[in-house]
Amino acid sequence: MxxxxxxxxxxxxxxxxxxxxxxxxxxxxxxxxxxxxxxxxxxxxxxxxxxxxxxxxxxxxxxxxxxxxxxxxxxxxxxxxxxxxxxxxxxxxxxxxxxxxxxxxxxxIPDGLTTELAAATQMPGSVAMALVATAALTPGETVLVEASATGVGSCLTQLCVARGARVIATAGGADKARLARAHGAAEVIDHAVPGWADRLRELLAGDTVDVVFDSIGGDSLTPLLDVITPLSGRILSYGWLSGAPAQIGAVDLILRGLTLTGCAGTAWLGEVARQRPAALAAAARSELAVxxxxxxxxxxxxxxxxxxxxxxxxxxxxxxx
Missing domain, CATH: 3.90.180.10 (Medium-chain alcohol dehydrogenases, catalytic domain)
Structure with a gap:
């Protein structure tokens, strides 16, 4: 073969x-x-x-x-x-x-879902569902979805919107920004533009972000720390698109009362695997589009x-x- x-x-x-x-x-x-x-x-x-x-x-x-x-x-x-x-x-x-x-x-594969769409949904859908469950998202919260035009990012955007969250998304370039908006993002910031964290502050207009889904890693989180909700803000770090994990330390989190969950390793992969049937079922019901x-x-x-x-x-x- x-x-x-x-x-x-x-x-x-x-x-x-x-x-x-x-x-x-x-x-x-x-x-x-x-x-x-x-x-x-x-x-x-x-x-x-x-x-x-x-x-x-x-x-x-x-x-x-x-x-x-x-x-x-x-x-x-x-x-x-x-x-x-x-x-x-x-x-x-x-x-x-x-x-x-x-x-x-x-x-x-559930009836009504093509083999191609099932293949496309399996990884991003199950990861996104595991992330949303871990974040314990509640209606009315504001979330930041980094790289929202990726497979996981687009699924996250859809799931968060369905749970009543305001989604601020980042995407690289106009085409990916349009895709993020199509999936329900209220606002989209181009993370390829230097200083995009300043644009986030403008959009928040004094408000804060309750949950950050971090797929970029590196130093991307550092300028965001002071716009995350003190005491209850959650960061879920699951990707290294920059080539390195998030470069923040315990002091950065402790002084602001924030939590960071590292979404990797054996236990995390087990949680993702448990979400696979639910992700396929959601796609079959047209509740999740990949x-x-x-x-x-x-x-x-x-x-x-x-x-x-x-x-x-x-x-x-x-x-x-």
């Missing part, structure tokens, strides 16, 4: 199309014929070497896939044969025509990674075997 193999860490060119052996299902496993494979921003960091790859190289790359179950291993529910599902592979094996996965990692930027052939995996790294995608990029 055809697959995308990561030969070493480095530039997108380390993702190479190769013919590899078809996977066979082990005990408690299924084999999925992949129809839509989402390309995820964290995958670009793993490929580049910022985080360790979870298998010896060279190996078939890929975190998630969606498709139809075509083979069952011992002990698997026979009703799953022929089911449309999404799966999380644990970091390798998804960029392929056939994907082996644990039965416990597959979620049956845009698809493009669908590329599997062999164009390197080009898909470049598209994400250059921040030109307006929605999820999918690969199709």
């Amino acid at each position: 055809q697959a995308i193999v990561m030969t070493e860490t480095g530039a997108p060119t380390v993702l190479v199309a190769r013919d590899v052996d078809e996977p066979r299902p082990g005990n408690g496993q299924v084999v999925i014929r992949a129809e839509a494979i989402p390309v995820l921003y964290p995958e670009t960091l793993v490929r580049a070497g910022a985080f360790p790859f979870p298998a010896p190289l060279p190996a078939v790359f890929g975190f998630q896939a969606a498709g139809t179950i075509v083979e069952l291993g011992a002990g698997v529910d026979p009703a799953l044969l022929g089911a449309r599902v999404v799966t999380d592979t644990g970091g390798f094996g998804a960029y392929a025509e056939l994907v082996a996965a644990e039965q416990g990692s597959v979620i049956v 845009g698809i930027d493009s669908v590329l052939p599997l062999t164009d995996a390197a080009a898909a990674h470049r598209k994400l790294e250059e921040r030109t995608a307006l929605g999820t990029v999918l690969l199709r075997p």
